[in-house]
Amino acid sequence: MSADWPEGFAYYPDALTEVEESDLLAFIETLNLGPFVFQGNPSLRHVRNFGVDFDYERKIAVEAPPIPAAFNTVLDRVAALTGTPRPDLAELLVTRYPPGGSITWHRDSRPFEAIFGVSLESDAPLKLRPANPKNAKPILTVPVARRSVYALTGAARSKWLHHVPPVKETRVSLTIRTLRPGLEIHPAADLAQYQVPGQDE
Numbered sequence: 001m002s003a004d005w006p007e008g009f010a011y012y013p014d015a016l017t018e019v020e021e022s023d024l025l026a027f028i029e030t031l032n033l034g035p036f037v038f039q040g041n042p043s044l045r046h047v048r049n050f051g052v053d054f055d056y057e058r059k060i061a062v063e064a065p066p067i068p069a070a071f072n073t074v075l076d077r078v079a080a081l082t083g084t085p086r087p088d089l090a091e092l093l094v095t096r097y098p099p100g101g102s103i104t105w106h107r108d109s110r111p112f113e114a115i116f117g118v119s120l121e122s123d124a125p126l127k128l129r130p131a132n133p134k135n136a137k138p139i140l141t142v143p144v145a146r147r148s149v150y151a152l153t154g155a156a157r158s159k160w161l162h163h164v165p166p167v168k169e170t171r172v173s174l175t176i177r178t179l180r181p182g183l184e185i186h187p188a189a190d191l192a193q194y195q196v197p198g199q200d201e
Contacts, residue, residue, distance in 0.1 A: 004140060005140065005156070006128065006130075006140075006154075006155050006156040006159070006160050007154050007155040007156065008151070008152065008153040008154025008155050008157055009150070009151065009152060009153075009160075010082065010150065011142060011144075011148065011150045011151075012081050012148060013148045014145075015077055015078075015147060015148055015149040016074065016077065016118070016147040017147070020147075021146065023070075023073075024070070024074060024120060024172075024174075025120055025121060025172060027070040027071075028096075028120075028172060031048050031094060032048065033046035033047060033094065034046060034048070036095075043101070044098055044100060044101040044102075045095050045103065046095070046096045046098075047093060047094060047095050047096075048093070048094045049092075049093050049094075050064050050065055050066065050067040050068065050091070050093075050094075051067045051090050051091040051092055052090055052091040052111070052177075053091075054109045054111060054112075055186075056109075059109075059110075061111040061183055061185045062185065062186045062188055063187060063188040064188065067092045071092055074118055074176075075089050075092070075176065078176055082114075082116060082149075082151050084114060084116075088179075089176050089177075089178060090178060091112065091176070091177045091178075091179065092174060092175070092176050093174070093175040093176075094173075094174060095173045095174075096170065096171075096172050097171040097172070097173070098167075098170055099169060099170060100166050100167070101166065101167055102163070102164055102165055103164050104163055105161045105162070105163045106161060106162070106163065107131060107157070107158070107160075107161055107162075108152075108157070108175075108177065110180070111183050112177040112178065112179060113153075113178045113179060113180045114151070114153045114157065114177065114178040115151070115152040115157055115175065115176075116150070116151050116152075116175070116176040116177070117150045117151075117152075117173055117174070117176075118148075118149050118173065118174040118176065119144045119146050119148050119171065119172075119173055120146055120171070120172040120173065121146060121169070121170055121171055121172045122167065122169040122171045123143060123144065123145045123146055124144050124165075124167050124171050125141050125142065125143055125164070125165060126141070126142040126144045126162060126163075126164060127139055127140065127141050127162065128140045128141075128142070128156070128160050128161070130159060130160055131159055131160060132159070146171075
C-alpha cells in the first residue's frame with residue numbers, strides 16, 4: 001500500500017473469483033432494489049439494506065431484513081481479509097450504479113464503524129480527501145477493480161471523505177459495515193419504507 005494512503009485504508013484486489021461474482025450478481029438481480037432518496041430527492045442509485053438500515057430524516061439506526069445466506073461467501077471473505085470477526089459484519093448495503101450514477105463526497109453515517117466495499121460488474125475510481133478543508137493533502141484516487149475489496153477504518157473512516165464519480169458502466173457495490181458499540185437499533189416499523197400499508201401507526 002502506498003505511503004500516501006490514509007491510516008486505516010486497505011485494498012485487496014481479486015478478492016472474489018469470477019464465479020463468485022457471477023453468483024452474487026445473479027442473486028442481486030432477484031432483489032427488489034429501490035432508488036436511494038435523500039431529503040425527498042431520488043438519486044440514480046438503487047439500493048437495498050440488510051441487517052441494519054439508517055433513517056436519514058431522524059438520524060437513527062433501524063432493523064432491516066436479515067442478510068441473505070447468498071452473501072455468506074463474501075462476508076466470510078471480507079472477515080478473513082480484514083481480520084474482522086465475522087459476527088461483527090452486521091450490515092450489508094447493495095447499491096446499483098447505472099451509467100452516470102455517482103455518490104458525492106461523504107463519510108458514512110455515524111452508527112457505522114468499519115466500512116468495507118466490494119466492487120462487482122465493473123471497475124470504478126474511488127476518490128479520497130481529508131474532511132478538514134485546512135488539510136492541504138491532494139485528492140487520492142484508487143482504481144477500484146471489480147471483484148476487489150477496500151477497507152476504511154481508523155483515520156480513513158473518521159477523518160477522510162470519499163466519493164465515486166459518475167460511472168461509465170453499470171456497477172454494483174456491496175457496502176459491509178460494523179456497528180459502533182452500544183448503538184441503539186430501533187424496530188423496523190420506525191422506518192417508513194418498512195411499514196405495511198394499513199397497519200396501525
